[in-house]
Amino acid sequence: MPEPVSSSVPPVAEIERRLKWRALPVLAFLGLMLSLAVVAGLSLLAPPRPLTGLPEDPDVAAARALVAGRLGFMTGELRFRSALTGEPAAVSDPAAAAALADRAAALLARARERHRRDGRLAVALAHLDLARRRYASAERGYRGVIERGVHSPEAHLGLGVTLALAAAAEPDPLRQRGLRLEAIAQLAAVRPEDAVCDAALYDRALLLAHVGRRDEARRMADEFAAREPGSAWAERLRAAVEAERR
Numbered sequence: 001m002p003e004p005v006s007s008s009v010p011p012v013a014e015i016e017r018r019l020k021w022r023a024l025p026v027l028a029f030l031g032l033m034l035s036l037a038v039v040a041g042l043s044l045l046a047p048p049r050p051l052t053g054l055p056e057d058p059d060v061a062a063a064r065a066l067v068a069g070r071l072g073f074m075t076g077e078l079r080f081r082s083a084l085t086g087e088p089a090a091v092s093d094p095a096a097a098a099a100l101a102d103r104a105a106a107l108l109a110r111a112r113e114r115h116r117r118d119g120r121l122a123v124a125l126a127h128l129d130l131a132r133r134r135y136a137s138a139e140r141g142y143r144g145v146i147e148r149g150v151h152s153p154e155a156h157l158g159l160g161v162t163l164a165l166a167a168a169a170e171p172d173p174l175r176q177r178g179l180r181l182e183a184i185a186q187l188a189a190v191r192p193e194d195a196v197c198d199a200a201l202y203d204r205a206l207l208l209a210h211v212g213r214r215d216e217a218r219r220m221a222d223e224f225a226a227r228e229p230g231s232a233w234a235e236r237l238r239a240a241v242e243a244e245r246r
Helices: 012-045 058-067 094-114 119-131 135-146 153-168 173-188 197-210 214-227 232-245
Strands: none
Touching: 058 094, 058 119, 094 119, 119 135, 119 153, 135 153, 153 173, 153 197, 173 197, 197 214, 197 232, 214 232
């Protein structure tokens, strides 16, 4: 005769108690997921502020006074501007421009000791590397800020210009095209409301024409002309894009 099976099933009240306690962690988890979804939604509605301008610092102010509108950039047909340098001057003496950039870099390096976590100084120092034609160092500086996940319009513009200049010196056609396409992608990351949008749009149109994407280049040139109607820059850009069509 088989032995009777002893029942280990707890009373109904005990089952209900256990179910209640198991439900609490589930509810807590669902509440956590809901709060994360709310935070994500708010971040989409109100994206983080872009990294722009310069920190308030006496050495930064001195560096800007030293180079704004005076420091030349050998960027060829490309356009560049920044909070530190303003619209660059023409380069008549590369050695003098490099010496000016050296003096400004020394001031910014001092300021960086006081503002170690401020990405705006990293971008400003990369601009000075670009002016001194230290392209590898400039690229590292710009990428270091961009890879933090912040939106830095000047870093995107600076990296786009740096890559485009590297492309101009590249003898391999495939490598040259790859560099130009990457530069276009960086310039496209600059938003219409960003202070450096005009420069980025100008350079983007030029590079699109260089890689044979002429219809896009014309659209970018038209968009630029709408932002700067009748300007010499708009006329120069339109002529350059049309020249690539021939």
